[in-house]
Amino acid sequence: MNVPRRALALIVLMNLGYLPVAMRHLLVVLLGHHNTGSFAAAGAASAACGIGLALTAPVAGRLLRRLGDRPVLLASGVGHLVALLGLAVATDPWVFVAFAAGAGLSSPPVMGSGRARLAVVVPAPALGRAYALNAVAQELLYVGGPLVVTLSLLATGPAGALLGFASVGTAALVATAFVIPRAPGDARRAAAPTPPPGRATLRTLLGTHLAYTTCMGAMWVLVPAFAAAVGHPDQAGMLVAVWSAGSLVGGLLLARLGRPGTPGAAYLGLLGTLAVTSLALPLPRTVAQMAVVLAVFGLGLAPWLAVTDEILARATPAPRLAEAYGWLLTAGQLGTALGAATSGAVNDRFGNAAAFLVVGAALVLALATAVTRRRTLRDPGTPPVGTDRIPDPVAPAGPAG
Incomplete structure (x- = not known):
């Protein structure tokens, strides 16, 4: 399908890195009721996650541009992991909701970062197929994720399931941070002074x-x-x-x-x-x-x-x-x-x-x-360097599929 192998690796890793965020609402509701005994607290915690993510998603994307992908992904990953660990042990409803809000606010922008960098790794003619493969990966995430949650609940309970997802997601996030290509500094500077x-x-x-x-x-x-x-x-x-x-x-x-x-x-x-x-x-x-x-x-x-x-x-x-x-x-x-x-x-x-x-x-x-x-x-076609698209800095490793 003429999609570089590096792009395929990026798609796999960023979707695994997003796994704790994708399954977070389900896990927070189950864990919230288990830890606090209240569905009201569980629902409030789930809402706090969503509101936190909605508030910080554009800010995180802006930080990716200003600071670079790797430091933002790693720093937010640490904050998100701490919030998830807090959720696993919190039993007071207000504390649980507070950790849930922290998890939402610190959500790593791994999908935004990865989807943006696909435009760097993938040549323009294959870009549509690359995003189609990413959409397929997301569907697999949402089809398989709840099944894995169910099996994890049977084996370890809600806290163990949350920690398992957090461990897999954090490992994939770190891998994504080191696989993802860096944007050339001159391209960042060239785009900064003018409205996009x-x-x-x-x-x-x-x-x-x-x-x-x-x-x-x-x-x-x-x-x-x-x-x-x-x-x-x-x-x-x-x-x-x-x-x-x-x-x-x-x-x-x-x-x-x-x-x-x-x-x-x-x-x-x-x-x-x-x-x-x-x-x-x-x-x-x-x-x-x-x-x-x-x-x-x-x-x-x-x-x-x-x-x-x-x-x-x-x-x-x-x-x-x-x-x-x-x-x-x-x-x-x-x-x-x-x-x-x-x-x-x-x-x-x-x-x-x-x-x-x-x-x-x-x-x-x-x-x-x-x-x-x-x-x-x-x-808009392929625009000049420094305005719309960063040129592909790596040669494709070869077609896949």
Whole structure:
């Protein structure tokens, strides 16, 4: 697939480094109830994690540009590890919530750093496939992570599970810090005095991503609610797995076949596909019917996220790219919270089928935003050094796949 081996290693390591953050909400809820005996404290701690991450993600991205990837990753990794260790032993609800907030605030920007540096390691023609592979890796993370959490709980309990994930994540984070390529200092200086080109593109992506993640936040509430409504609450996990499997297949197809057309056209086409396929979500009346609808709906998820990353990488000055990904993460946290809260209220008042209209409405809003601002999504090409992209400082080690 013409993706350098160094890029493949970076994708694997940064996703493993992100593992404690990805599974943190689940682990914090389980551990919070175990340690404090209160689901209220567990829920507050989970919310504190998300708020902390939303607040500091852009700041961490800016620090990556100013201080370099390695010191920021290592320093934040130490702070995050200390906060996780505190969570493992805290039994007072307020102390537990405080450590959870600390974990959110100190979240290592490993995904922002890694995604930004893919644009350094990967030649422009293969960049779309590299981001598709990263989207596949993220799907594997969210499919396999909960399973590993379950097995860890049986073997070690919540505290042991948290410490195990923290150990794996910290080791991968350190490895990422030493594998990740450094940005040339002259490129950083050249981009600093001027406003970044691609700011309009970033605004478009942020607005669209906020609406998209509102849809995702709603789905995490409504899929379990559907399973309960049809009398099979135990099938909620299976439905989520089918949904993720559809996304995984879509990502693999994109990585194998490549992006159709220009990044902007693919972005609009995939977003339109998500909006259209979401219209079937209110229709199923059985678990089997919903499984089919979710599998089809999932096909466009990973490819669209991969194209989002590619557009951002092509439109943003390389030294500022990690910060841009931080803002995207902040928008994602806000949208997820909005979608979860809105869909839960609609589900309780009007029923599950009507609540799925929140998903469709959010995606239609995302599509309308993108179509209205489609000129900002045009492929900017490969810009001059010091403005949009740092030239590839390493020769690819050879094609993989």
